[in-house]
Amino acid sequence: MRVGILGGGQLARMLALAGRPLGLDFEILCPAPDACAAPLGRHRQAGFYEEEALRALAASVDVVTYEFENVPAETVAILEGRVPVYPHPRALAHAQDRLREKTLFRDLGIPTPAFAPVDDLAGLKAAIAEVGLPAVLKTRTEGYDGKGQFVLHEAGQAEVAWTAIGRMPAILEAFVDYSRELSILAVRGRDGEIRHYPVSENTHEQGILRVSVARPGDPLQGRAEELVRRLLERLDYVGVIALELFQVGGELLANEFAPRVHNSGHWTIEGAEISQFENHLRAVLGWPLGMTDPVGFAAMVNFIGQLPPAEAVLALPYTHFHDYGKVLREGRKVGHATVRCPDAATRDRAIETLRGLITQL
Ligand code: AMP
Numbered sequence: 001m002r003v004g005i006l007g008g009g010q011l012a013r014m015l016a017l018a019g020r021p022l023g024l025d026f027e028i029l030c031p032a033p034d035a036c037a038a039p040l041g042r043h044r045q046a047g048f049y050e051e052e053a054l055r056a057l058a059a060s061v062d063v064v065t066y067e068f069e070n071v072p073a074e075t076v077a078i079l080e081g082r083v084p085v086y087p088h089p090r091a092l093a094h095a096q097d098r099l100r101e102k103t104l105f106r107d108l109g110i111p112t113p114a115f116a117p118v119d120d121l122a123g124l125k126a127a128i129a130e131v132g133l134p135a136v137l138k139t140r141t142e143g144y145d146g147k148g149q150f151v152l153h154e155a156g157q158a159e160v161a162w163t164a165i166g167r168m169p170a171i172l173e174a175f176v177d178y179s180r181e182l183s184i185l186a187v188r189g190r191d192g193e194i195r196h197y198p199v200s201e202n203t204h205e206q207g208i209l210r211v212s213v214a215r216p217g218d219p220l221q222g223r224a225e226e227l228v229r230r231l232l233e234r235l236d237y238v239g240v241i242a243l244e245l246f247q248v249g250g251e252l253l254a255n256e257f258a259p260r261v262h263n264s265g266h267w268t269i270e271g272a273e274i275s276q277f278e279n280h281l282r283a284v285l286g287w288p289l290g291m292t293d294p295v296g297f298a299a300m301v302n303f304i305g306q307l308p309p310a311e312a313v314l315a316l317p318y319t320h321f322h323d324y325g326k327v328l329r330e331g332r333k334v335g336h337a338t339v340r341c342p343d344a345a346t347r348d349r350a351i352e353t354l355r356g357l358i359t360q361l
Pocket of ligand 1: 204207
């Protein structure tokens, strides 16, 4: 079987690495000449609006999936009807627009921070009155890793905030004083079967994920599963999904979802019976889903902008090194390490050791 992937970054690379042992071949459509997934399959170096390349991809693969949520609607329109595309593109329309996404959560009874749409400066002032302060102004589209966001502490900052995000259609959200950031990854097969991974507890710095710790048996596991199930069923979703959540008291508030494999699930490569990457492929191909049970006490530490020397990481016990083969650049996710340990104390020490290595760079 041949799988087409839109996008050629590390997520596509890890999908291909997971699929090769299953006998799968990959075609990677990505305009970047140095796409880090390219060595794992056939690289179709083309843009997402290039109709000829998209038709050729559709003709030569059994299914198409994607590794990023900003796949243009035009791209999907060209592919649909020629080849199955999973997850179904209807998920993209919601994930690409924070207002639609939050409105969907609200329709599904999934709690969110208070929010209001913002279309101009006057609208921002009205939204501040409605949502309260502190609040975070986010562009509706094209924001990721904390980009296109501005935190407001006082109403006098409205104009600065509006300019800072580029005077684009936006959403104002209450700034949540959360105790933890969690995500739940789940997979739904073509037949509607759903499986969940244990929730991940995530630490972000400057809006970028730094550390994810798998939390099997977390008291909020059941609630997280219930929330993500509503989303999967409403979207008739196929594949892996990630729902990002804030814990406030004993409740979870949804921040956003990603219709794809997710950075907070990289620990599943070594720390779960079957990884998020293999399960995503199984789902989009209509194959039986794999077990999502945790193996040991797992966590992941991201390498951002810089990589520690391989020898230093490889010398650590219980530690697995992933180098994405990318050119190093500030703010870029260039690799990660997973730890899979026999107990929680060893895991926490391993995380600290890795974080220590990073601060030495
Ligand atoms: P996002 O791009 O929406 O995932 O936001 C990136 C990060 O900013 C999140 O992981 C949080 O750490 C923080 N953040 C986003 N929205 C809020 C909010 N409403 N309240 C508090 N922190 C937030």
